[in-house]
Amino acid sequence: MTKTSSPSDATHDRNTIISVRHLRKTFTNSAGIDVTVLDSVSFDVARGETLVIMGGSGCGKSTLLNCLIGEYELDLGEIHFQTKDLIAPKNLTTMSADEKNTLRKRFGILFQSGALFNSLTVGENVALPLSEHSSVKPEVIDMIVALKLQLVHMLPHRDKMPSQLSGGQKKRAGLARATAMDPEILFYDEPSAGLDPVTSTAIDELMMDLSKKLAVTSIVVTHEMDSAFRIADRIVMLEKGRVLKIGTRQEYEVLRDAAPATLTTYEDQLMNQFLNGYNIGPLTNADGLSEFEKLITG
Amino acid sequence: MSETPSANSNRPPSLAVRTVSSIGELAEHRINKAHDSVSSVGGIILLLAQTLSWSWRSVFESGVRLRKKAIIEQMVRIGVESIAIVMIVQVFIGCILALQIAPTLEKYGQIGKVADIVAIAIVRELGPMLTAIVLSGFAGASIAAEIAAMVESEEVKALRAHALDPIHFLIVPRFWASVFMIVGLAVIANVVGMCGGLLTAWGVLDIAPSAYLDATQQALVLPDLITGLFKAAVFGGLVAMIACYEGLNVRGGAAGVGRATTVTVVKSIVAIIGTDAVFTAIFFTLGW
Ligand SMILES: Nc1ncnc2c1ncn2[C@@H]1O[C@H](COP(=O)(O)OP(=O)(O)O)[C@@H](O)[C@H]1O
Numbered sequence A: 001m002t003k004t005s006s007p008s009d010a011t012h013d014r015n016t017i018i019s020v021r022h023l024r025k026t027f028t029n030s031a032g033i034d035v036t037v038l039d040s041v042s043f044d045v046a047r048g049e050t051l052v053i054m055g056g057s058g059c060g061k062s063t064l065l066n067c068l069i070g071e072y073e074l075d076l077g078e079i080h081f082q083t084k085d086l087i088a089p090k091n092l093t094t095m096s097a098d099e100k101n102t103l104r105k106r107f108g109i110l111f112q113s114g115a116l117f118n119s120l121t122v123g124e125n126v127a128l129p130l131s132e133h134s135s136v137k138p139e140v141i142d143m144i145v146a147l148k149l150q151l152v153h154m155l156p157h158r159d160k161m162p163s164q165l166s167g168g169q170k171k172r173a174g175l176a177r178a179t180a181m182d183p184e185i186l187f188y189d190e191p192s193a194g195l196d197p198v199t200s201t202a203i204d205e206l207m208m209d210l211s212k213k214l215a216v217t218s219i220v221v222t223h224e225m226d227s228a229f230r231i232a233d234r235i236v237m238l239e240k241g242r243v244l245k246i247g248t249r250q251e252y253e254v255l256r257d258a259a260p261a262t263l264t265t266y267e268d269q270l271m272n273q274f275l276n277g278y279n280i281g282p283l284t285n286a287d288g289l290s291e292f293e294k295l296i297t298g
Numbered sequence B: 001m002s003e004t005p006s007a008n009s010n011r012p013p014s015l016a017v018r019t020v021s022s023i024g025e026l027a028e029h030r031i032n033k034a035h036d037s038v039s040s041v042g043g044i045i046l047l048l049a050q051t052l053s054w055s056w057r058s059v060f061e062s063g064v065r066l067r068k069k070a071i072i073e074q075m076v077r078i079g080v081e082s083i084a085i086v087m088i089v090q091v092f093i094g095c096i097l098a099l100q101i102a103p104t105l106e107k108y109g110q111i112g113k114v115a116d117i118v119a120i121a122i123v124r125e126l127g128p129m130l131t132a133i134v135l136s137g138f139a140g141a142s143i144a145a146e147i148a149a150m151v152e153s154e155e156v157k158a159l160r161a162h163a164l165d166p167i168h169f170l171i172v173p174r175f176w177a178s179v180f181m182i183v184g185l186a187v188i189a190n191v192v193g194m195c196g197g198l199l200t201a202w203g204v205l206d207i208a209p210s211a212y213l214d215a216t217q218q219a220l221v222l223p224d225l226i227t228g229l230f231k232a233a234v235f236g237g238l239v240a241m242i243a244c245y246e247g248l249n250v251r252g253g254a255a256g257v258g259r260a261t262t263v264t265v266v267k268s269i270v271a272i273i274g275t276d277a278v279f280t281a282i283f284f285t286l287g288w
């Protein structure tokens, strides 16, 4: 297990599956001004763990996820992957398109909306990565699809179109598709956003179940504390594009349950406010509730 | 120093200042727009290059699939969407041409030449061009809306995340379907347009259908048909590329999807007519 923050030491620990160093991402907004959305972000992900990336809305969680899956080019920094097929860690930012695609076949990604292909049935959605990337016989693909759908309790909905599914069902189908290729790393973008508490808990249970059954590394982006505390082994807390704290779930629980008056550092107070959703604290200053409101609304 | 800005803001700027600044704004707006169009032409050319490269690879590289099924599905969709309107438009075009040209020909005692003029105008020009314009309004707009919606719902991102290239997967089938289908549609358009001319000549101008058909056959030569269909194929590719480009580059949610479709139709029509002018000039020079 690795703790980060001492940069420049690209750890070649076999136990580290992803290592992010000095990541910076800048966007040019509509007014032509460069906005740095992520700055000096460094952390490691251990093989098999569930790492939650948490933070208020607009702090750069989705951007970070997009950087990790190779969707965005970085302005600065490196992301090293050490999947099982690689002998030494490989830097995502210097990979060729083919190398990137090889790596992506080791990923499963659950997008915020499920991102099912709307022109295909649920079953066809799950079958697509298999039929595109393997020469497996159609009958075998059918069996794998049934298995994956069974894992997420979606087998009865196999022949439905995505438009006929509820939000929770879409996510479960998306999860079945994400696991179709037996990935080593599962990425989740706001898995419980837009779901009622019961469905959201069911998705959390499912994620933990899958993580155990498939022995995958999970990286979960969320702003929902309840969910984070249920599923996380470790939590990376982002604030305004910077890493505020990296710690185990237990460390976070201690911070959450502390009385605000007993905390001495600014970071601890800020974390305490965020984790409890208090409306008084360093996050909400003189300018009133607006920051806080922005923070708590997805 | 701190007084100056507030003093300024109290007094409205003079007419001259306002004029100059609004001209400046207008110029800036124009330049931005011009810059936009230039970058979108560049983007469309790049997309075409990628589409052709993926097409080449899927035909000649064993590991890359040629999506025949997807091409056929798209052809059916494009054909079904456009065929009825193409036929209706062309019948009317045939009628209009015959009626417009008849008085002039009558004056020179050449009323029999109606068939020649209708045939050449439709086969060389109006068949392909109007088919392409109808195609841009139906297939182009719906391709743009479809791709834009796929971008907005993260489907395109999901494709990339599954190591599937959206150009190979989405754009190549739509491009070739559009190219193949428009040629078929243009052939139908030609036939229907000439039928419109024939019916009008028969009903209004008292020209016997057999005479009309004879004249049509005499007037048309192979280059008429080939140049016309060649242009149609190019227009079909253009419409598909513009639609896919606008769809892939959508911004701003549902409103963006709407904008992508409108922009596709407008850009397609300008591109079709502009390209038509260039090709017609080339064919004219070559004597085809
Ligand atoms: N493509 C983009 N272009 C410009 N700005 C962006 C883009 N994507 C995100 N941003 C900005 O980056 C910041 C972080 O966004 P995001 O990563 O989506 O936050 P989160 O997922 O934590 O809510 C926001 O202020 C957002 O406006």
Ligand SMILES: [Mg+2]
Binding pocket: A061, A062, A190
């Ligand atoms: Mg987000």
